[in-house]
Every structure is written in C-alpha cells, then in structure tokens.
Ligand SMILES: Nc1ncnc2c1ncn2[C@@H]1O[C@H](COP(=O)(O)OP(=O)(O)OP(=O)(O)O)[C@@H](O)[C@H]1O
C-alpha cells in the first residue's frame with residue numbers, strides 16, 4: 549500500500565486528489581453532534597492542501613436511498629471541515645453533475661472542495677458491478693489521484709471505496725494507516741482476558757462477526773439493540789424491541805458453541821423499557837421502567853440495559869486486559885437511556901485494560917457523554933469496519949489500495 553507520505557514525496561502540486569473520507573457524522577437536524585470523524589481525516593486533507601493539491605473530498609452520510617435527500621446533505625460536514633482547516637471549503641451540490649464538475653474545475657492549488665453525499669447516486673452502493681463501475685468512471689473524471697482514508701467505510705464494496713481506486717493511482721491516508729496499526733495488535737498477541745462488548749442498532753450487520761470472535765475473545769458482553777435477539781434465543785419474549793428474528797437460530801448456535809469453547813457470554817439481566825421510542829429531538833422525559841430481562845411486557849421496547857446489568861458489566865470488564873467495544877448499550881442520544889453506555893465507558897476508564905472503542909455512534913457517545921478521549925487506548929472511526937477487520941475478512945476498501 550502506498551502511504552500518503554510516499555505520495556506527498558512524489559509531489560501532488562496542481563493535481564486533483566480525490567479523498568474518500570468517512571464524514572458520516574451524527575446530526576441533529578443540520579447540527580453536527582460529534583465531529584470526531586471530520587477531525588480524524590483533517591490531517592490528511594490539510595497535508596494534501598499544503599502540498600498544493602486540489603483536494604476533492606467525498607463521503608457518504610447516513611443511508612439515503614440512491615436519490616438526493618436534503619436530510620442527508622453533507623453541507624454541514626463541509627462547513628465544519630472548513631472551520632477545522634481554517635480555510636474556505638467549496639461545496640458541490642451534486643456528486644458527478646454540473647455542480648461537482650464546475651466546483652472541481654474552479655479549484656486552485658491548495659484549495660479544498662467537498663462534493664455532495666455519494667449515496668445520492670444509486671451507483672455508489674449498487675450490487676451490480678457495471679452500475680457501480682459506471683458511477684466510478686464518472687467520479688474518476690473529477691480527479692488524477694485517489695487517497696483512501698474513509699476507514700469507517702472500508703468494509704463496503706461501494707463505487708467510491710472499491711471501484712474508483714482501481715481507476716486512478718492511489719494511496720492510503722494517514723487515518724487508515726493508524727486504524728489498521730491499532731487493530732492489527734488485537735488480531736495478533738492480544739493480552740488476556742480479552743473482552744468484547746457489542747451493542748448498537750446495526751444488528752444484522754454485526755451478528756456475523758460473533759462467530760469469529762468466539763475463537764478470539766474470552767468474554768462477550770451484549771447490549772444495545774443486539775441484546776434482544778440473544779434474549780429471544782434464550783427463549784425470553786422481547787415485546788416490541790429491536791429483533792432480528794431470522795438470526796435467532798444462528799444466535800442459539802453461538803450460545804452453544806461459546807459453552808463448548810469456554811467463552812463467557814454475558815447478557816443483560818435487566819433492561820429499561822417503554823411503550824415507544826423516545827423523542828430524540830425534544831428529549832422529552834421518556835419515563836422508562838426497569839424490568840427483568842425475562843419479563844419484558846409484550847407492548848414494551850427495551851431501550852437500555854438496566855442498573856443490575858450496569859453493575860454486572862462493570863464487574864466483567866474490571867479485570868480485562870484488552871477490551872474492544874462497538875455499539876452503544878442503549879439509545880444514549882436520550883438522557884433517560886444513556887446510563888448503560890456511560891457505565892461501560894466508565895468501566896473502561898477505570899480499568900487498566902487496553903481499550904479500543906469502535907464505531908461512529910460509539911465514539912460519539914463517549915465524547916457526547918463527557919468522557920476524555922485520552923482515557924481510552926484508541927477511539928476508532930470504524931464500527932462495522934473494525935469488527936470486520938478483527939474478523940480477518942478482506943476489506944474491499946483496503947484490498948483496493950493494495951497494489
Ligand atoms: N435497544 C436499542 N434499540 C434501538 N436502538 C438502539 C438500542 N440501543 C442502541 N441503539 C442505537 O444504536 C445506534 C448505534 O448503533 P450502530 O450499530 O450504528 O453503532 P456504531 O457505533 O455507530 O457503529 P457503526 O460505525 O458501524 O455504525 C444509536 O443511534 C443508538 O440509539
């Protein structure tokens with residue numbers, strides 16, 4: 549993999565450099581609630597601009613359906629990037645259309661532009677190679693060189709991540725180098741006990757990695773939306789909680805294999821439930837009740853781990869030597885459901901373990917809830933990406949940078 553330093557040494561002045569970043573930041577309307585991912589890629593963009601490149605930054609944000617949707621515009625991220633760079637950043641209101649072409653053509657050496665959300669174009673995420681390739685061809689017209697630095701998206705076989713680097717000279721950015729360096733440590737000689745904490749909402753994406761983690765981890769703690777598929781697999785009713793029904797048999801298999809391998813699965817013993825999902829805009833009091841994990845009422849939804857589970861999880865993390873954590877323990881964006889996530893973060897701060905926190909929302913949660921980033925071993929910008937890296941999978945966005 550060519551490094552950014554090697555690319556800079558070759559010289560980029562006057563060249564149009566396409567930086568595939570992951571600017572998929574949490575938003576409250578148009579307000580960015582955590583800019584960690586923008587700060588993480590800023591040094592790569594700044595170094596290229598300082599070297600005289602004409603920098604074209606691209607990213608996805610959220611999961612729009614292949615068509616423009618103002619709720620998923622990258623405009624707030626572009627504005628924040630400009631503030632962090634201390635310079636004006638141009639913004640194109642489309643990805644490969646007239647605005648993008650004109651914006652890129654208008655760049656002078658050292659200037660930076662952001663193009664609109666790549667997922668506004670169906671070619672970006674298409675499963676059809678030709679459709680993705682056609683979009684990558686259009687993106688390639690905007691640049692001379694490609695720098696991959698969107699670590700959070702390297703597990704996606706998407707046009708800008710996988711197909712575009714095949715069409716342009718390419719290099720890996722500094723963020724990717726740092727992330728891979730840290731995660732590599734967790735795949736090699738990991739200090740034990742090694743505990744993995746999984747939560748969050750992308751349940752179907754992340755259940756698969758458990759299969760592999762069973763071979764690596766000593767202890768797996770489950771929370772967040774992920775927990776209810778496990779509770780169901782144990783035969784409990786989960787009301788209207790997030791549930792991946794089709795995965796229940798697979799999860800039963802994981803529980804059985806864990807027993808055979810001597811891996812400890814730790815599941816919630818109590819949860820906070822309510823009749824409806826909280827209003828994250830007004831943050832109006834949600835009045836949850838605490839129930840035992842095997843007594844979730846049929847009309848209620850589990851939205852955080854309960855107080856007994858918080859104590860249990862802190863206990864299970866106290867003597868760990870290595871911890872990997874992906875996915876909040878509850879709907880931490882609402883104060884009534886933030887305590888579980890806080891308790892896990894606090895347990896990591898208090899322990900001597902080398903801790904890696906991965907994921908857009910997990911990393912954001914840690915910062916939003918007021919923890920000092922430096923109290924953790926590493927805060928990764930990748931959730932699904934870091935999990936799949938740990939799984940030992942070939943990640944399309946890394947493989948594409950490799951020749
Ligand atoms: N019990 C629950 N029910 C529904 N949603 C939940 C629950 N617990 C947590 N969540 C939600 O999970 C979301 C984060 O999940 P996600 O899987 O996206 O994690 P992540 O750290 O961002 O990883 P990635 O970077 O892969 O997206 C938060 O918005 C949170 O509100």
Ligand SMILES: O=C(O)[C@H](O)COP(=O)(O)O
Nearest residue numbers: 570572700701908931932
């Ligand atoms: O938040 C993330 O994990 C990355 O930005 C990837 O987003 P995706 O899961 O929507 O592909």
